[in-house]
Amino acid sequence: MRSFIITRALLVVPTILGVVTLVFFFVHMVPGDPVVLMLGDYATPQEIQSMRHRLDLDRPLASQYGLYLDDLAHFDLGTSIYYNRPAAGIVIERFKYTFVLAVFAMLLSLLLSAPLGIVSAYRQGSWLDRVIEDTSVVGLSLPNFLIGIVLILIFSVKLNVLPVAGAQSASSIVLPGLTLAIGMSTITIRMVRANMIAAIRHESFTAGLARGLGVNRALFVHALKATLIPVVTLIGTQFGLLLSGAIVTETVFSWPGIGKLLVDSVATRDYPLLSAAVLVIASVYVFVNLATDIVYYMVEPRMRKRQ
Amino acid sequence: MSMALVLLILFAGLAAPVISPHDPQKQVLSLAFEGPTVSSPMGRDELGRDIFSRVLYGIRTSMLIGFTVVIVSVLIGVSFGGVAGYAGGAVDAVFSRIIDIMMAFPGMLLSIGIAGVMGPSTVNIVIALCVSGWVGYARYTRAMVVSIRQRDYVLSAKASGKGGAAIIFTDIFPNVLEPLLVEASLGIGVAIISEASLSFLGLSSPTTASLGRMLSEAISVMSVSPWMVLFPGLALTILVLLFNDIGEGLRRRYER
Numbered sequence A: 001m002r003s004f005i006i007t008r009a010l011l012v013v014p015t016i017l018g019v020v021t022l023v024f025f026f027v028h029m030v031p032g033d034p035v036v037l038m039l040g041d042y043a044t045p046q047e048i049q050s051m052r053h054r055l056d057l058d059r060p061l062a063s064q065y066g067l068y069l070d071d072l073a074h075f076d077l078g079t080s081i082y083y084n085r086p087a088a089g090i091v092i093e094r095f096k097y098t099f100v101l102a103v104f105a106m107l108l109s110l111l112l113s114a115p116l117g118i119v120s121a122y123r124q125g126s127w128l129d130r131v132i133e134d135t136s137v138v139g140l141s142l143p144n145f146l147i148g149i150v151l152i153l154i155f156s157v158k159l160n161v162l163p164v165a166g167a168q169s170a171s172s173i174v175l176p177g178l179t180l181a182i183g184m185s186t187i188t189i190r191m192v193r194a195n196m197i198a199a200i201r202h203e204s205f206t207a208g209l210a211r212g213l214g215v216n217r218a219l220f221v222h223a224l225k226a227t228l229i230p231v232v233t234l235i236g237t238q239f240g241l242l243l244s245g246a247i248v249t250e251t252v253f254s255w256p257g258i259g260k261l262l263v264d265s266v267a268t269r270d271y272p273l274l275s276a277a278v279l280v281i282a283s284v285y286v287f288v289n290l291a292t293d294i295v296y297y298m299v300e301p302r303m304r305k306r307q
Numbered sequence B: 001m002s003m004a005l006v007l008l009i010l011f012a013g014l015a016a017p018v019i020s021p022h023d024p025q026k027q028v029l030s031l032a033f034e035g036p037t038v039s040s041p042m043g044r045d046e047l048g049r050d051i052f053s054r055v056l057y058g059i060r061t062s063m064l065i066g067f068t069v070v071i072v073s074v075l076i077g078v079s080f081g082g083v084a085g086y087a088g089g090a091v092d093a094v095f096s097r098i099i100d101i102m103m104a105f106p107g108m109l110l111s112i113g114i115a116g117v118m119g120p121s122t123v124n125i126v127i128a129l130c131v132s133g134w135v136g137y138a139r140y141t142r143a144m145v146v147s148i149r150q151r152d153y154v155l156s157a158k159a160s161g162k163g164g165a166a167i168i169f170t171d172i173f174p175n176v177l178e179p180l181l182v183e184a185s186l187g188i189g190v191a192i193i194s195e196a197s198l199s200f201l202g203l204s205s206p207t208t209a210s211l212g213r214m215l216s217e218a219i220s221v222m223s224v225s226p227w228m229v230l231f232p233g234l235a236l237t238i239l240v241l242l243f244n245d246i247g248e249g250l251r252r253r254y255e256r
Helices: A002-010 A012-029 A034-039 A045-054 A061-073 A087-122 A127-140 A144-158 A170-201 A203-210 A215-237 A239-253 A258-267 A271-299 A301-305 B002-014 B051-087 B089-103 B109-118 B122-149 B152-159 B164-200 B211-221 B227-255
Strands: none
Touching: A002 A012, A002 A271, A012 A061, A012 A271, A012 B089, A012 B109, A034 A045, A087 A127, A087 A170, A087 A215, A087 A239, A087 A258, A087 A271, A127 A170, A127 B227, A144 A170, A144 A239, A144 B164, A144 B211, A144 B227, A170 A203, A170 A215, A170 A239, A203 A215, A215 A239, A215 A271, A239 A258, A239 A271, A239 B109, A239 B164, A258 A271, A258 B109, A271 B109, B002 B051, B002 B227, B051 B089, B051 B122, B051 B164, B051 B211, B051 B227, B089 B122, B109 B122, B109 B164, B122 B164, B152 B164, B164 B211, B164 B227, B211 B227
16 A cells, blocks of 8 residues: 555656646747737836846756756745746735635535435436436536626626625635536536445445435435545546636636636736746646545555555 | 537538628627617627627637647547557657646646737637647547557457558557547537637637637626627537537447
8 A cells, every 4th residue: 555655656756847847838938039028018128138037038948947947946936027026925825715715616516416416316317317417417518607607697796695706705705616616516416426326226225224214314324425435535536627617717706816816927928927826736736636546545445456 | 409400500600701790890889788689689799799790700719619629639649649559668658658747737727828828819729729638539549549459359460460550540540439539529519618718718819709708708797788698608508518419429329
């Protein structure tokens, strides 16, 4: 078991190095001169020269790459042009918001999909099962921002009960959280349903009923327990979906997370900040995948035998 | 059913320049925010542009980008994954590592980053979506080829002295083609959603009508003119739903 974890963890090293290399080339993909684009048309040659020097762009490519790696080893993600301070600090500040939103959306999605998945598994083939299935198929075809827009129309424009944008009050998280949760639930409902059907067909479920357990208790306590572990670990694999969904959703609701930061840095042509944001999102994703793999390995004894 | 509707929409998209009642870019400021009328059945937007014409052109953009991205991604992914799977050994190790690195970017992140630095244009959106799109097909093809390579009919073809290229094209490729077609048809829906998301974020060319861009322009004014959200939103949903339906249909037929 330890050897699996070590091998899996070591595989992260070349992946992260590859990600870093790709992100390093971002600024070199800018058509034309990135410095001129960042500073605008009114920049003097001196300003352009000093900015080029500040970003190390006046050095040969190999030495630029070496300096970039060296900076990263010291947790230096470059300096934001727009905010004129270290990108690492900005990214961490904003990431807290994304983290809170992501956890809230995950919990909300479990609260939505567990009961719906259980009902459609228990009443398999009923009209309710089919309605839930059809709705999740439609939901799967909706881009995140469209779900967000529809929620704004209902809750803010028509009912006027929830704030549309920003993060000033606690209720601000509800709409972006719900948007992400609905997007995730289209998949989690199917997962819960499939796992619950297996649990209901298992003889322990029938035995529990025969022992005098109520249907609700057998369903919501015993069968759900057997379902929860695979579902929770599978949700980990959905984290990437959540992160990229967050980029768009945060923009719709002006939620000040890292996704909004990324999109804003595109608009302000703040390439160092953009690179830092991409690098951090990708790294978090790599480590969450690592954690998911290890947890999955630990809770699923069949995986261990295969080695 | 879906197929017929897709053909109809495909026609509507391709024929947009002929059948759209107005120029999608023409601004008539005096008619801004006008509700649905006979001459513009979906109303007009904040600059007085005809929404019906813009939806038609938007569908055209979605379909053009969706198909281009999937075709290019499949071509790159199949060659990359095919080579990795068939060659095996060190080549496979290096190629698989590259696939892993590309998979380390969640969904749209790489596309947003690339389209972001390259600037807003239709070509850049296609490039950005292909850069992240080919990886899935490469991984899929590689896995298929690795499992097929060990089958008896491939081994016997090899033993009878058949060359590598001949084996790839006559023995392996036909067996990969069908499941790949299923993946690709589902990929069109994904590509259309991704294009809409990128243009929603303002990464598409401002002079090209696209459903995502229309929706982002509609957000701030939707309490005054909900039809600016309604029609492009519906068009986008129906478009993706139809392609997903066709993909699911193909999948069921293949799995049977």
